Amino acid sequence: MTGLPETITACLFDLDGVLTGTAVLHSQAWKRTFDEFLRARDGDGFQEFTDRDYATYVDGRPRADGVREFLRSRGIELPEGTPDDPPDAPTVNGVGNRKNELVLKIIDENGVNTYPGSVRYLEAVKAAGLRIGVVTSSANGAKVLDAGDLTKYVEARVDGLTIREQHLKGKPAPDSFLAGAAALGVEPAHAAVFEDAQSGVQAGKAGNFGYVVGVNRADQAEALKAHGADIVVDDLADLLEDR
Numbered sequence: 001m002t003g004l005p006e007t008i009t010a011c012l013f014d015l016d017g018v019l020t021g022t023a024v025l026h027s028q029a030w031k032r033t034f035d036e037f038l039r040a041r042d043g044d045g046f047q048e049f050t051d052r053d054y055a056t057y058v059d060g061r062p063r064a065d066g067v068r069e070f071l072r073s074r075g076i077e078l079p080e081g082t083p084d085d086p087p088d089a090p091t092v093n094g095v096g097n098r099k100n101e102l103v104l105k106i107i108d109e110n111g112v113n114t115y116p117g118s119v120r121y122l123e124a125v126k127a128a129g130l131r132i133g134v135v136t137s138s139a140n141g142a143k144v145l146d147a148g149d150l151t152k153y154v155e156a157r158v159d160g161l162t163i164r165e166q167h168l169k170g171k172p173a174p175d176s177f178l179a180g181a182a183a184l185g186v187e188p189a190h191a192a193v194f195e196d197a198q199s200g201v202q203a204g205k206a207g208n209f210g211y212v213v214g215v216n217r218a219d220q221a222e223a224l225k226a227h228g229a230d231i232v233v234d235d236l237a238d239l240l241e242d243r
Ligand SMILES: O=P(O)(O)OC[C@H]1O[C@@H](O)[C@H](O)[C@@H](O)[C@@H]1O
Pocket: 015, 016, 023, 026, 027, 058, 059, 060, 061, 062, 063, 066, 100, 103, 136, 137, 138, 139, 140, 141, 160, 197
């Protein structure tokens, strides 16, 4: 019915790019932020932030981790700062908060769209009596769930704020998914992870979850498999028998 092994009793969904179309919005806001940062630093001949940079260093990771990992890949180190740094602070957190201003503006102006196949899948999972959790690195998780009218499905949420407060390691470490399974009271072996990011499927694999579903939104099916997905689908509805 849900296309999952019979041993699975809970589903842990990533949010941006799995349930909602907000992954695109994040990647565009990161590109604008990093390109402006690099132009200010290196002048007009700067080396642009690419889709590959996003997939490798930023996608799926908590905000500050994404900034740190990408800048490190370019040999740049900034002071860490703190999460409440202003957006113009020359720190890892400042750069991240600059990007967050853009994201919040776009969400406020345009709202959040959900994938119809994902909503159908949530309904099917609920009807099948499986537990539902959302595990996202985004500190905007609650806002995005509300804007997409998805909060009603979610029994447990681990988001970027939880990760910060509980000092969890971000994806690709398995900690946030393990916290999601614990919040639902299920063993990782009985939970399925749904992820569109390479770092996310890697986290599912590292946590020995019962099933890791890669969701291919950015033409990276092979990379999702290589990072630990048991199966890769283009849309969650592909898992339903009556699609
Ligand atoms: O900056 P936020 O909203 O806390 O989100 C952190 C990360 O959350 C993830 O869900 C996205 O895949 C990343 O692109 C994003 O950077």
